[in-house]
Amino acid sequence: MRLRRKADTIDVLQGKERIVLNAEQWKGRWMELFVRNAPVHAELGMGKGRFITELARLHPDINFIGIDRYDELIRRAYEKALVAGAGEMPGNLVLVRANVEHIDQMFAESELSHIYLNHSDPWPKKRHENRRLTHPRFMNKYMHILEPGGEIHLKTDAASLFEYSLNVFADMNLRMRNISLNVHAEGTPPGHVFTEYEQKFVAEGLPIYRVEVLTNKEAGS
Numbered sequence: 547m548r549l550r551r552k553a554d555t556i557d558v559l560q561g562k563e564r565i566v567l568n569a570e571q572w573k574g575r576w577m578e579l580f581v582r583n584a585p586v587h588a589e590l591g592m593g594k595g596r597f598i599t600e601l602a603r604l605h606p607d608i609n610f611i612g613i614d615r616y617d618e619l620i621r622r623a624y625e626k627a628l629v630a631g632a633g634e635m636p637g638n639l640v641l642v643r644a645n646v647e648h649i650d651q652m653f654a655e656s657e658l659s660h661i662y663l664n665h666s667d668p669w670p671k672k673r674h675e676n677r678r679l680t681h682p683r684f685m686n687k688y689m690h691i692l693e694p695g696g697e698i699h700l701k702t703d704a705a706s707l708f709e710y711s712l713n714v715f716a717d718m719n720l721r722m723r724n725i726s727l728n729v730h731a732e733g734t735p736p737g738h739v740f741t742e743y744e745q746k747f748v749a750e751g752l753p754i755y756r757v758e759v760l761t762n763k764e765a766g767s
């Protein structure tokens with residue numbers, strides 16, 4: 547997802563509380579940005595931020611980080627967060643402009659407890675396999691920055707990415723649970739939080755695939 551860039555976006559974001567444009571400087575000390583100590587959940591590739599801002603509103607006892615590589619998407623998410631926080635950035639939400647490629651330089655060992663991958667770009671061509679956010683080269687980084695017993699929650703409209711990801715998780719001996727080939731088949735589950743992409747695909751009648759992965763430090767590719 548890419549939006550047309552507005553001339554003032556960097557000025558809007560720079561220096562704002564809990565907006566991070568230099569992620570690597572916070573490695574090992576993200577907790578300093580939040581108003582309270584709590585487990586940290588991160589969405590990688592949050593897009594316009596509906597999912598992460600809504601989770602932050604629903605779960606004040608958890609700290610959330612939304613990451614995307616485009617300034618304009620951080621701005622959209624920031625605008626949503628301000629609405630949720632009645633004009634202020636919620637104390638349990640940080641929005642980060644960064645590329646997931648560098649995630650191991652952004653977080654220290656065991657700094658996260660959950661990672662959400664929602665409608666990640668499927669990169670269907672074989673030659674682009676290593677760009678998929680569930681490729682083993684990314685998974686090995688996630689294993690390091692997730693705490694023992696940490697979780698990865700994946701949902702996608704792309705059957706090809708889902709199938710590929712299940713195979714990667716199985717090859718890494720990771721335990722999976724709550725696997726669904728159509729999350730909304732019998733109505734939306736209670737407490738379910740939609741992403742922007744998910745809203746669009748569900749409105750079109752397409753199935754959403756979902757899995758939860760439990761990490762362990764012994765897993766390897």
Ligand SMILES: C[S@@+](CC[C@H](N)C(=O)[O-])C[C@H]1O[C@@H](n2cnc3c(N)ncnc32)[C@H](O)[C@@H]1O
Pocket residue numbers: 547590591592593594613614615616619644645646647664665666667741742743744
């Ligand atoms: C298809 S959109 C899904 C957005 C949102 N998660 C949703 O479900 O509505 C994928 C998002 O991932 C972001 N993205 C893709 N690769 C990324 C990377 N390497 N680092 C950071 N963001 C990335 C894109 O900019 C885009 O906003």
